[in-house]
Amino acid sequence: MSDASSTAPSQAGATSQSTGSRTLLDKIWDQHLVHAPESGPAIIYIDLHLVHEVTSPQAFEGLRINNRPVRRPERTIATPDHNVPTSDRSLPIADPISRKQIETLRENCKEFGVQLFDIDDVRQGIVHVIGPENGYTQPGMTIVCGDSHTATHGAFGSLAFGIGTSEVEHVLATQTLLQFKPKTFELRVDGELARGVTAKDMILYLIGQIGTAGGTGYVLEFTGDAVRNLTMEERMTVCNMSIEAGARAGMIAPDQTTFDYLRGRPECPADFDAAVEAWKKLPSDPGAAYDRSNVYKGSDIRPQVTWGTNPGQVCSVDSVVPSPGDSTDVNVQKSTASALQYMDLKAGTPITEIEINRVFIGSCTNARIEDLRAAAAVIKGHHCSEKVNAMIVPGSGRVKLQAEEEGLHKIFTDAGFDWREAGCSMCLAMNPDKLAPGERCASTSNRNFEGRQGKGGRTHLVSPAMAAAAAINGHFVDIRDWDYR
Amino acid sequence: MQNFTVHQGVVATLDRANVDTDQIIPKQFLKRIERTGFGQFLFFDWRFLEDGETENPEFELNRINVKGASILLTRQNFGSGSSREHAVWALDDYGFRAVIAPSFADIFFNNCFKNGVLPIALSEEDVEELFQRAEKGNPYQLTVDLENQVITDGQGFERSFEVDESRRHNMLHGLDDIAQTLLHEEKITAFEEARG
Numbered sequence: 001m002s003d004a005s006s007t008a009p010s011q012a013g014a015t016s017q018s019t020g021s022r023t024l025l026d027k028i029w030d031q032h033l034v035h036a037p038e039s040g041p042a043i044i045y046i047d048l049h050l051v052h053e054v055t056s057p058q059a060f061e062g063l064r065i066n067n068r069p070v071r072r073p074e075r076t077i078a079t080p081d082h083n084v085p086t087s088d089r090s091l092p093i094a095d096p097i098s099r100k101q102i103e104t105l106r107e108n109c110k111e112f113g114v115q116l117f118d119i120d121d122v123r124q125g126i127v128h129v130i131g132p133e134n135g136y137t138q139p140g141m142t143i144v145c146g147d148s149h150t151a152t153h154g155a156f157g158s159l160a161f162g163i164g165t166s167e168v169e170h171v172l173a174t175q176t177l178l179q180f181k182p183k184t185f186e187l188r189v190d191g192e193l194a195r196g197v198t199a200k201d202m203i204l205y206l207i208g209q210i211g212t213a214g215g216t217g218y219v220l221e222f223t224g225d226a227v228r229n230l231t232m233e234e235r236m237t238v239c240n241m242s243i244e245a246g247a248r249a250g251m252i253a254p255d256q257t258t259f260d261y262l263r264g265r266p267e268c269p270a271d272f273d274a275a276v277e278a279w280k281k282l283p284s285d286p287g288a289a290y291d292r293s294n295v296y297k298g299s300d301i302r303p304q305v306t307w308g309t310n311p312g313q314v315c316s317v318d319s320v321v322p323s324p325g326d327s328t329d330v331n332v333q334k335s336t337a338s339a340l341q342y343m344d345l346k347a348g349t350p351i352t353e354i355e356i357n358r359v360f361i362g363s364c365t366n367a368r369i370e371d372l373r374a375a376a377a378v379i380k381g382h383h384c385s386e387k388v389n390a391m392i393v394p395g396s397g398r399v400k401l402q403a404e405e406e407g408l409h410k411i412f413t414d415a416g417f418d419w420r421e422a423g424c425s426m427c428l429a430m431n432p433d434k435l436a437p438g439e440r441c442a443s444t445s446n447r448n449f450e451g452r453q454g455k456g457g458r459t460h461l462v463s464p465a466m467a468a469a470a471a472i473n474g475h476f477v478d479i480r481d482w483d484y485r
Numbered sequence: 486m487q488n489f490t491v492h493q494g495v496v497a498t499l500d501r502a503n504v505d506t507d508q509i510i511p512k513q514f515l516k517r518i519e520r521t522g523f524g525q526f527l528f529f530d531w532r533f534l535e536d537g538e539t540e541n542p543e544f545e546l547n548r549i550n551v552k553g554a555s556i557l558l559t560r561q562n563f564g565s566g567s568s569r570e571h572a573v574w575a576l577d578d579y580g581f582r583a584v585i586a587p588s589f590a591d592i593f594f595n596n597c598f599k600n601g602v603l604p605i606a607l608s609e610e611d612v613e614e615l616f617q618r619a620e621k622g623n624p625y626q627l628t629v630d631l632e633n634q635v636i637t638d639g640q641g642f643e644r645s646f647e648v649d650e651s652r653r654h655n656m657l658h659g660l661d662d663i664a665q666t667l668l669h670e671e672k673i674t675a676f677e678e679a680r681g
């Protein structure tokens with residue numbers, strides 16, 4: 001894993017309009033420039049602002065203190081997701097501080113006229129799931145949220161990135177953001193993915209290749225046939241984890257797959273065909289130059305499993321836990337050694353011999369209907385291992401409803417999996433869903449940091465199919481050999 | 486925002502790479518709706534033992550000679566992961582005014598400037614040299630001069646550092662971004678009208 005990164009990430013690039021052949025990023029940037037000073041950051045217009053309960057209270061408070069309104073409430077939507085319980089929604093939230101935070105969001109939305117998808121609304125869910133499924137997320141838009149996985153929305157060919165709470169306040173007050181234009185980094189994946197290899201494996205593989213800081217200062221654009229062949233939901237999985245490679249945003253040019261996904265969604269433009277004509281002009285021009293380009297082969301990618309405490313510490317399911325001595329870089333040696341210690345793993349252990357006792361299928365990376373279908377296909381006709389406690393948390397109220405219409409929840413519960421209400425849940429364990437110290441989890445989320453899923457808990461990131469198979473066997477298995485029933 | 490001109494202070498070291506914001510401020514403390522009071526939870530899971538009260542004697546920030554430190558010296562890709570600005574609020578509330586590292590994660594880097602905490606990127610070699618000097622100093626002090634963009638220990642270490650001019654200006658004067666942007670409000674309105 002390389003850790004090369006620029007030293008002053010946000011200062012790269014010019015702020016002004018570009019000329020000649022332009023990339024997707026150039027086009028969106030140009031269309032949103034409100035003000036480009038000689039030096040310093042540009043002011044860019046924000047089309048869509050997503051708000052959740054954890055990173056917004058201090059921003060609304062700032063507005064109140066300075067007596068400022070929300071400039072464009074109709075461009076702002078809010079939902080509670082991080083902190084919501086995923087158990088029975090008719091009961092009050094047990095934790096008084098969580099309850100307060102969610103009530104604060106409710107009051108702020110009311111006071112400032114922002115639309116809220118509350119806990120009892122079928123449209124409630126993880127912000128990065130509900131934006132796309134309701135058609136708020138559209139090609140060519142600028143989209144921000146006080147959340148680093150906002151990159152998800154880039155799958156539609158929008159410029160979408162996470163911001164801090166001060167910037168949330170800035171967007172609420174001005175509908176703009178101060179930005180230096182990022183550089184572009186093309187990650188091209190040619191050819192096809194092998195059977196059993198998913199979008200999750202693709203992005204984990206790419207992070208393993210460029211490192212967790214490899215994308216710092218860049219916007220990633222994913223190109224190539226293996227990317228083109230992905231469905232919209234798979235593209236969202238890929239863009240979602242751009243931040244795990246250090247990039248604030250990841251994007252995929254819009255095409256027929258994008259338009260087909262969006263057609264008929266409630267919040268899409270009334271004149272959809274005219275919108276499509278405009279969106280067709282967005283993809284990078286032939287010959288447009290990226291600041292950096294890497295090329296990979298889809299056929300090189302195998303199912304991935306993280307073994308360490310950052311998403312770049314990843315390997316194929318058919319390999320072994322690495323040793324600090326595998327690298328000559330002392331920093332890598334040190335972080336490998338400390339990761340192995342935290343994860344309680346021995347170098348040289350085959351990945352398929354690692355035993356797990358928890359499984360989490362959910363999060364903004366992998367909690368959409370196709371993810372649940374993939375898990376169900378693996379689970380059908382099998383039963384969860386007795387040693388494993390496995391939970392499945394849909395990404396939104398709508399995803400939950402759809403899964404139940406298709407009968408997926410029956411497959412899950414019959415096999416001994418716990419089927420829950422929508423939210424972030426054990427992706428970050430802010431609500432009661434968490435790992436106990438020493439528990440080991442196969443998780444479809446995006447971060448395997450120390451303590452992320454509960455203090456002392458150990459997280460291995462995998463695809464939904466790999467997580468489901470691990471739940472059934474009590475250890476990792478190579479999904480390419482799975483006995484589908 | 487608090488302004489930053491010249492700051493002299495004790496250096497605390499954190500000899501780890503890729504320190505993520507989940508470590509800087511763990512999620513159980515993100516439920517507060519205020520901006521203040523996060524310092525007590527800074528690096529919580531590393532700083533305290535299992536009981537959540539007793540200081541972990543192994544953790545670098547608990548060393549006796551770095552008590553009251555206001556400059557954090559660390560390794561590459563500091564502040565990666567979650568966008569939570571609470572990480573900067575916690576560093577600030579604990580007393581840190583500047584963080585020195587070979588590189589920073591993008592969102593964290595940006596969040597620092599919004600709160601008057603100065604992130605300084607120096608080369609790997611310079612950071613290594615500072616680690617060695619800090620190891621010997623008891624305590625080790627640095628002076629960070631944003632006006633002149635220089636950092637010095639008064640004992641032979643002196644380096645200039647880079648910072649974007651507009652950010653430097655805002656930080657020196659403690660200016661609020663929103664007020665600055667609203668100076669261009671006519672342009673925002675014109676932009677909105679042009680798009681219909």
Ligand code: SF4
Pocket residue numbers: 081082126127128147149363364365423424427428445446
């Ligand atoms: S699911 Fe996880 S990563 Fe996604 S928004 Fe929620 S907490 Fe963040």
